[in-house]
Amino acid sequence: MSSKIKNVDMFSSLPEELLSHILSLMPTKYAVRTSILSKRWRYSWMFVTNFDFDGTRTNPFHGLDRFTKFVDRVLNDCKTSKINLFRLQFYETCVQKLSASSWIDKAVRLNVCELDIRSIQLELPLSLFTCKTLTKLRLERWACDGKDWGCPSSVRPCLFASE
Numbered sequence: 100m101s102s103k104i105k106n107v108d109m110f111s112s113l114p115e116e117l118l119s120h121i122l123s124l125m126p127t128k129y130a131v132r133t134s135i136l137s138k139r140w141r142y143s144w145m146f147v148t149n150f151d152f153d154g155t156r157t158n159p160f161h162g163l164d165r166f167t168k169f170v171d172r173v174l175n176d177c178k179t180s181k182i183n184l185f186r187l188q189f190y191e192t193c194v195q196k197l198s199a200s201s202w203i204d205k206a207v208r209l210n211v212c213e214l215d216i217r218s219i220q221l222e223l224p225l226s227l228f229t230c231k232t233l234t235k236l237r238l239e240r241w242a243c244d245g246k247d248w249g250c251p252s253s254v255r256p257c258l259f260a261s262e
Contacts, residue, residue, distance in 0.1 A: 111139045115146065123149035123183070127173060145178040150206070154189035167198050174205045181232070182206055186215040196222040203227055 110118065122130040122144055130144045150173070154166045166189070185206040187199065199216075204224040206214065213235040214227070220240075227233075 108137075111137060115143065118143050119146040119148065119179075123147040126151045126153065128152075128169070131169075131173060142178075145176055147177070148179055148182060149184040149186075150174075150177075150182060151184070151186045152188070152202075154187075167195070170202055171198070174202060177209070179209060182209045182211040184213045184215065185211045188217040190219055196220065200224045207233075 110121075113121075118140075122133060127144075127147070127150050130147050134141045134144055152166075152170050152173075154170075170187075185203075187202060189199065199218065200222045201224075203214070203216070204226050207224070207226045207230045210232040211230065212232055214233060215235075215237040217239040227236075
């Protein structure tokens, strides 16, 4: 007896919400890469609710501009109305402070729930301190170079007040 096995694409038959959830479980650069699989997958990454941008492996001479443009494009093209997790990791040499600050601001405007930022130096936008949807905030500063994280002067006393 010979049996023929059909090649069935089970993933493409999944509901959009489930597909977006699955894509949200992987680093953003891989979720975006799935857009080349088929017409059905072309825009699926735009509805992910977790964003994970890792610029720590970016080549400082060739990849700086590519990383910045990639994050800009993803945040401009995303169609989600709520971000569950926004993770951003980069070295100071990799990203301009203004770009990173605008990415955090965009995440706040997309109702971010969990924010995880790892950087050497960063300018925090004022919108971060008034975000009503934020439930978890992790700020990790790499290196001991004597520089301070930049935050609005109106917020600084609240951050550094003793308990």
